[in-house]
Amino acid sequence: MTLPAADVVAQLTALIGGNAVIGETDKMGNFLNEPRKRFHQTAAAVALPASVEQVQAIVRWASEHGIGVIPQGGNTGLVGAQVPLRGDEVIVSLGKLDRIRSVDVAAGTMTAEAGVILENAHKAAEAENTIFPLWLASQGSARVGGLLSSNAGGVNVLAYGNARELTMGVEAVLADGRLYQGLNSLKKDNTGYDLKDLLVGAEGTLGIITAATLKIFPKPEDYETALVNITGPEAALTLFQMVRERIGSRLNAFEIIPAAGLAMQLRHGMLDRDPTAGPSHWYGLIEVSRMKGGAAGTLMAAIEAAFADGLIDNAVLAESLSDRTRMWSFREQMSEVQSKEGASIKHDVSVPIAAVPQLIAEGSAAAERLFPGIRPVPFGHMGDGNIHFNFSQPIGADGKTFMAQADEAMHEAIYEIVLRLGGSISAEHGIGQLKRELLAQVKDPVALDMMRAIKTALDPKGILNPGKMLG
């Protein structure tokens, strides 16, 4: 960086006003403290632009002075992409760009600015009797720009796709301050390279997304939700194939949770009552949507067929909204409950669906071999091959000692299995700071070279979220 921090603040103030610039480190807390508390770097300043033009002005200025800019949304990212790495960067918070520019039911689109909180996007869609089907635990604070930059997934990827698939077009400020005006409502447009999909998931390293055209869908008339008792991941895989064959694209979610997850939540009083049909080694959460005028009972019929085939030995169907909510809470509280059980080691990984049972079996066995008493808690999006393969510390162990001993070794063990099975070391959460060294080790070198060439082509001065993803 060529400018002292005081000049950075003064010049940013001249650009967008003093109320929109934070220069004192002790006032930056909300922008520096990320959910996992793993990254502890300060920033030269936090800028809070109130318009796309102000974002452009900031980036133009940053480009002139070679200053790094870090786009930030709700600061909910789990890999440190949205917080500083060096300490001399400017955080550009998009929170003030929180306008929903339009909702067009006939076109099936909503245009939302980067700072729109996901829950507000949900509400805007629902006000028109439609849905924006990106649902995840942090939806009360995560914002559109960050969700797209990290290509967020969530619990409805099975039916509707991830953030990339839910985005029709983006508007983004490029490294020289120019605006890429890629908003559109076209389902088909073969006029050149797919720049939208390049910007989505780029973690702010190729441009700062300022708005997006998002897909909205007709609101299903109802949902059918069930918790089924299954013997294990092998049976879950067979059940998934069977359900998918019967229900196709109306299958919203197919999640698995091990018995340990239920026990933990009941122990910590996180469920008002047991939502399952009774004790089981594993549970499957299955949800199907029913469109207007469609016949009810699709899921029940599939479950009856699964009983007949011996795939499940008990099940409970949600009979009310509160039943459904409890079932989903059981699934969504899985991360939170682990923090109540002491230290935990986490892996957000994916493998081809058919390899999920092998992943869970081998990963659990490796953990038990390395650290007897460790508690494997693999759960998540079976239908996407995406398992949050987490491990809680042994009961009674010291958390810090456990992490010091086990963290690295467990990562190595799990990633080795994942890569051997043709999987990904980051299914949903991205690379950011956390996994950039890992990425350099495991990614196809040709792919890395392509990525670096694209990065250099679109951000020759390297000012956009410097050091993230590609190092």
Add this chain to the structure above:
Amino acid sequence: MTLPAADVVAQLTALIGGNAVIGETDKMGNFLNEPRKRFHQTAAAVALPASVEQVQAIVRWASEHGIGVIPQGGNTGLVGAQVPLRGDEVIVSLGKLDRIRSVDVAAGTMTAEAGVILENAHKAAEAENTIFPLWLASQGSARVGGLLSSNAGGVNVLAYGNARELTMGVEAVLADGRLYQGLNSLKKDNTGYDLKDLLVGAEGTLGIITAATLKIFPKPEDYETALVNITGPEAALTLFQMVRERIGSRLNAFEIIPAAGLAMQLRHGMLDRDPTAGPSHWYGLIEVSRMKGGAAGTLMAAIEAAFADGLIDNAVLAESLSDRTRMWSFREQMSEVQSKEGASIKHDVSVPIAAVPQLIAEGSAAAERLFPGIRPVPFGHMGDGNIHFNFSQPIGADGKTFMAQADEAMHEAIYEIVLRLGGSISAEHGIGQLKRELLAQVKDPVALDMMRAIKTALDPKGILNPGKMLG
């Protein structure tokens, strides 16, 4: 080019053998003559590599000598992307790479080489009781590599997406001959930029796709297909919204065809009998899939509701496979029948769905104003906002004179309307040679700059399909 054509042939022969190289122009017919007969350039040679390694060897050699290479699949492209522009290029036909490497029902994937004919991909999927749902008129000759490079659409985009959305990963030879090994079966993989979606739809200008992991889906148990009589595009739009709300993602197709299309096909004896319920200004072809164990009658119920709402005034449901085939023939013969009616001017355009009625009304009026007696025949993928806005010559007019007078003027008129409505000048067919000058005029200059920067970064010598898309 630095080498005389004879040396090109000799050196290619040394690389891949004499039987795999065509040097005589008069033997290149199948590779030069594209469907529209608009491009008449020769090639320095045609190379027919039999392996990925041979493709790499050819590109490495081309890179050393600065020779342009044009990847070609089934030579069915409609914009001249797959045939030479200058005459000194080498056509690299991928036809011999026609192996289906694997079909994995549990993972929901098929890995097919670039030269696999689409119909053979269909058969391989169906042999495992699954479908690969990319269906289009040229499926008997179009090949996987070309379909992906042009991001082909077709009649089932509504339910399953276009070629890009149907592709999970690609393998491609890059400009320096290295192999990008991006095949994978992962539904979620957030480890870097979306290189797959960049290579898909790039018309061979960023790499030569040699294989792809394609999505396959459970085969529906049955289809429900109907031809409905509708007053016009406005009613079709309302009907589409209503059907979508009731049927959601099981709605496979929603196509519209004007009365003129039926009259033409009956006149030329292209239908063994009228597949419609009777005379109407417009027809809608609607198809819904029914999954295993699902209730029948979904489409009938929607049609009854549409009757009650006054949206349609007659309808016929397919009662047999031959009914269904006839309905689809009626739709798929629309292009062919126009060639039997003399000269025609074609536009493959898209607009936001809600703007389709305005596009058709304004475009038809403009045509009639400019060229009285011209016959507008707009038809196609209403549900994608993608209309093949074609115009047949006035009855009795001279075809050549008509084209000389009307071709340019009609393009201008239609593209003006399309762009004003926020649409695309190429919905499905791409840019190639045909629309590269048009693209330079109408595309956002910032987007064009990004595309050029990416092209230069990944193909610094400009040897991959030179001059296509970006000029």
